Amino acid sequence: MKTAIATVSISGTLSEKLDAISAAGFDGIEIFEQDFITDEGSARDVGQRIRDKGLEISLFQPFRDFEGLPGELRVKAFDRAERKFDLMQELGADLILICSSVHPKAMGGIDRAADDLRELGERAAKRGLRIGYEALAWGRYVNDHRDAWEIVRRADHPNVGVILDSFHTLGRGLDPETIRRIPGDRIFFVQLADAPLIPMDLLYWSRHFRNMPGEGDLPVTDFMRAVLAAGYKGPVSLEIFNDQFRGGSPKTVALDGYRSLVTLMDDVRRAEPELEIDLTAIPPRQPVQGTAFIEFATQGQEGQKLRAQLRALGFSETGRHVGKAIELWQQGDIRIVVNEQRGDFAASAYNAHGTSVCDIGLHVPSSADTLARASALGSKQFSQPPSVGQLDIPAIRGLGGSVLHFLDDSHAGVWEAEFGTSRAGPPGVGLLAVDHLAQTMTYDEMLSWSLFYSSLFNMEKAPMVDVIDPDGLVRSQALTTPGGEMRITLNGAETHRTFAGAFLAESFGAPVQHIALTTDDIFATAEALAERGFEALPIPSNYYDDLASRLDIAPDDLARMKRWNILHDRDDHGSFHQIYGRASASGFFFEIVERKGYQGYGAPNAPFRIAAQKRLARPKGMPSH
Ligand SMILES: O=C(O)c1ccc(O)c(O)c1
């Protein structure tokens, strides 16, 4: 299976686009005419540059408003096409996309369009070129792939085929199953795009909101299954018009595209195993059984502050690494690793971000399979020279320089071997496990991260929620494994004036801004925390008055919540309590939660949490900005 991507999907100059596309592993490109015109090179030159990057030109596009024109306009349309044929021959492209006409003078009629395409096909054939006809969802007369196919069928010319685009089919709600009836060899090209389901004008939606398969809400897998069941053997190409991608990093968007395509084809194969897919088999989306460890990079004074924070949270230092300046801190089944080793990855993470989470270890059934899937999706393996006594645990670079380790049963001995203890930690204040990690990023990075997690792991995306900060909006997207073994929230800040945005401004990448740990008795834990000097984030009493007016809460419980600064929420599945710790100078904090069936993250409480954090962060009497 050949993969391709339209140059319009990527930001930058043509050369930057080509570099990114080639590095991400694609076989070819759809060259958008505009990307050629804006370049200074001649057509021959540009064609050569593309081939020098190891890419082929799978498609030249778009050619607009061709079919159904009367008289002189029709003659001009054919002349225009001949010019583009000249250009294609110079470039070394043999297939052109003709999108269905939106011309105000165009006339309808399937036979009229078929006659035009047959004649153009005849002219293309003389030059060894082919034409593909695509129904734009907003085409004047032709806006359904079934009509485009009927026109191509009637044109009845070997150099005329149909081009299918998942957006135009699925965006209009057309049944992709109808594609199975088209002979595969008459489908000349297939373009893929997903999109979020937002009701709006089709053309506007298509030109600004498309995204990578798996990033949106359209059934692109069903579409691709039908295409392959029809017998299509040509390239599978991404054509993504998206405002964010146009302004994003060419490399990241290209890599996301590749990750999305491989994931899609793997999903197709699993959904319909009898289909022939020419792509190496990869392990399925991996289950996650829990968080094995969270590692902080720190140094000096900041390290002391972190230790004090861990102590107040009920953690104890239970072991030291046999070969490095690394400590193990435990409470129940939670392991936190404090890494002060110089010259290692942790030290470079500290230099770049200050005290921060630099590594996350996950329990998986098979670390080899997890690594294999991650590599097939384009992730780079991570390793550093092991010290004496250090085990080699498979790891990858996540996005933005982060590191993820994968531990399976074969690594059960790692704690004993490296830290001299394999026991669970002391009970501390009753914290039991990691509930979720919250990563902060720019809004534009959210799709990349959610694709990263949802393509590698068996995780479901929850609907995006808006979180109100006194100084701006933060979008929040949660991903969860089916049993809640791993929960990640991605928080996208649009301005550095928000609490999340200010944290981000001090860092790079998509740092972990808070870690939530579970208890099964929030009141007992709150008391134990207070005894250890843990300082909860103070919540104003207005909050509790409002809570009492909204929810039916026993007066005793309300009083206890108020006393310990505990926030509360409920959903259809159950109830939720949360306590926030005070944030560090950079804005990092811990949260303690008790979840009784509840599926969310206390989003209704987030504005009060943020306002309280900002109040504390601000010197008294100073305005917020
Ligand atoms: O938005 C457009 O005009 C446009 C052009 C070419 C395509 O292949 C397409 O899907 C849309």
Ligand SMILES: [Mg+2]
């Ligand atoms: Mg298209």
